[in-house]
Amino acid sequence: MVMLKDIIETDKKYYMNTFGDRLPVCFTHGKGLELFSDGGKTYYDFLGGIAVSALGHSHPEFISALKNQLDKVLHTSSLYYIENQAKLAKELVEATCADKAFFCNSGAEANEGALKLAKIYHYKKGDGKTEVISLSRSFHGRTIATVAATGQEKYQKPYRELTNGFMQVEPNDFEALQSAVTDKTAAILLELIQGESGVHPMDKEYVRKVRELCADKDIVMIVDEVQTGMGRCGYLFAHQMYGVEPDIFTCAKALGGGIPIGAVCAKENIAKAFSPGDHGTTFGGNPFATAAGLAVMKIFKEERLVENSRSIGEYFKDKLNNIAAKYPSKIKDIRAYGLLIGIELDEGIAKDVFKALFDNNILTSLCGGNTIRLAPPLIIGKEDVDLFINTMDKILE
Ligand SMILES: Cc1ncc(COP(=O)(O)O)c(C=O)c1O
Structure with missing residues (x-):
């Protein structure tokens, strides 16, 4: 098996340095909200490849449609x-x-x-x-x-x-x-x-x-x-x-x-x-x-995914507002529109929270300096939201 260290070395040597030091992980496959790393870890994709993977990973009907077209x-x-x-x-x-x-x-x-x-x-x-x-x-x-x-x-x-x-x-x-x-x-x-x-x-x-x-x-x-x-x-x-x-x-x-x-x-x-x-x-x-x-x-x-985006988005927003009320000096603002969500953090902690989320196997992005952006697959359910909220709670505590 190729090791992450070797992949990073090859990347540094041959790929143009437009992305700098990326997060130290390489994913080999995914299913639904989950992405599996070559190091054997399971990550939860709350960024959806930056608002791309709306169906999650390896959606069976999607993959079968692609395979069908590949054969034609x-x-x-x-x-x-x-x-x-x-x-x-x-x-x-x-x-x-x-x-x-x-x-x-x-x-x-x-x-x-x-x-x-x-x-x-x-x-x-x-x-x-x-x-x-x-x-x-x-x-x-x-x-x-x-x-x-x-x-x-x-x-x-x-x-x-x-x-x-x-x-x-x-x-x-x-x-x-x-x-x-x-x-x-x-x-x-x-x-x-x-x-x-x-x-x-x-x-x-x-x-x-x-x-x-x-x-x-x-x-x-x-x-x-x-x-x-x-x-x-x-x-x-x-x-x-x-x-x-x-x-x-x-x-x-x-x-x-x-x-x-x-x-x-x-x-x-x-x-x-x-x-x-x-x-x-x-x-x-x-x-x-x-x-x-x-x-x-x-x-x-x-799968009524637009409706899911709206209703799960509301659930997510409520939960985030609760957690924002619990940590008013740490969370400055919640901006949530369906499943496009910004969690604005206190400047002093934003980078650490982003890193702690990653260390807890949760994928997000940090944008605008101190805002955690979420754009998860539209297939997510309440249990996924709860997982995020519980992890965030633990980190902020
Ligand atoms: C609002 C908006 N417009 C345009 C783009 C550029 O899209 P692409 O990276 O596919 O060229 C992005 C990418 O993040 C975007 O968020």
Whole structure:
């Protein structure tokens, strides 16, 4: 058996050092919420591969759908019609306010596609609008344009000059947004709940006003649902929880249940700006990736996972609020939306609590400096929540 020490050595020697010192574990297989390490330990996955593994690990029906597609065909190319692609687009459109979908391979690529679509919509109108406003502390991906949209200095600084025409304003400050808008503003891009910077929601009223502003000024409203989408927040998409219809929304992560796929979903008046040749992809939406997406959608319905996300999310939030009341100087805030959960800790203890959770075999992430982020598989049950709460209680004590 290859030892963890050897894997780490090989990684350090041959893999680009973009992730630094990772947590010292390597998983060999998983089942449901559990991940098993090569060291023989069982871990509980409360991060879901960063909001990806919505079905948990090795979901039997999902794996069988993948195997079934593996035996048929993996890839054909966009020169030909693809049955799974058409069917998955239909599923997404029928479940949302969008009229058309386009598939790619990741969240960043979905946001790139959305930005291109917003730009070409204005280009074809000839109205001269080219600029994009996004929000401070947002995260939209790692490509040059999505880094330009990501309102965090640390991600932008090494890569300047970035794509021109992007600016950021403070979230939840409608006046700041309004005064940043000019007759060159093509699109406003936002996460409804900022995930990467620590689970920070937009106010409902703010989002409603953004929607109105975009409609009034013919600005394309793009909602980045890469993290908040696919049932994560107790609704299939977070914009449904907010009761707004964006012109474009993007998703990725959980859509493929672990197989890379992203989607740009848009209203017809915007989507039709793409003519043949204006945008494309080699791998995006291939038969295998869209078989994964279809299986995810099917299992979501059969197992009522969006409903589970909402009800277990409520249970989780109540339990966390109880524990926050027990340790008021240690837990500063609980921000929970379905199964996207931020536990903001006192700065002095955040890193230690994160490490203690890991030492107790519970996988989470630390984001925004002092917030433990949870994005567990949507299949979790009350007993899993209780396990987390009891461990947290023990650690905080
Ligand atoms: C809101 C949001 N947008 C975009 C991305 C980028 O997605 P990907 O890493 O698949 O490119 C992420 C990834 O964490 C995200 O959380």
